[in-house]
Amino acid sequence: MAIDDPGKAAGGKLGEYAYTGRPQSTTSERSTGDVLKDIIGNMQDIIRSEVRLARVEMKEETGKMFRAAAVLAAGAVLALYGLLFILLALVYTLTTSLSPAASALIVGVALAIVAGILVSAGRARLRKVSPKPEKTIDTVKENIEWLKGQTKS
16 A cells, blocks of 8 residues: 555545455454444534534624624614604794705605615515524435435445
8 A cells, every 4th residue: 555545545534444455355344333433433523513514604694694784773873864854854844934944854855765775675684694504404414314324234
């Protein structure tokens, strides 16, 4: 067996039976206990990988949620300013001539329109955030199917 044998490197943590450099003549060379120990070890590695994947996925989704909430908050602030200008326009209408009131009303309506657009965009982004770790769920299902296939053999 050569030192740079790619088969040996591919064996990794699967145990010494994964690649020995010689063909396995029979399956009776390994005890049932060794096989079970390897299966349990492999399942532990799979579970650890799934937990890491779930953490990464949840971190990504949390980031999306915070960005959407920021846009929603900006829309809410602008909506408040729009309401204040509309109220200011009503005050001007009651106390002074029509010209200042009309200008304040135009500014208030414009801010309210922009706020509505931002709130709508923020809500749309929040709808896209998935609280479920979809990739993790899919890989867990694949692992269960793989395990079922391994126990049937």
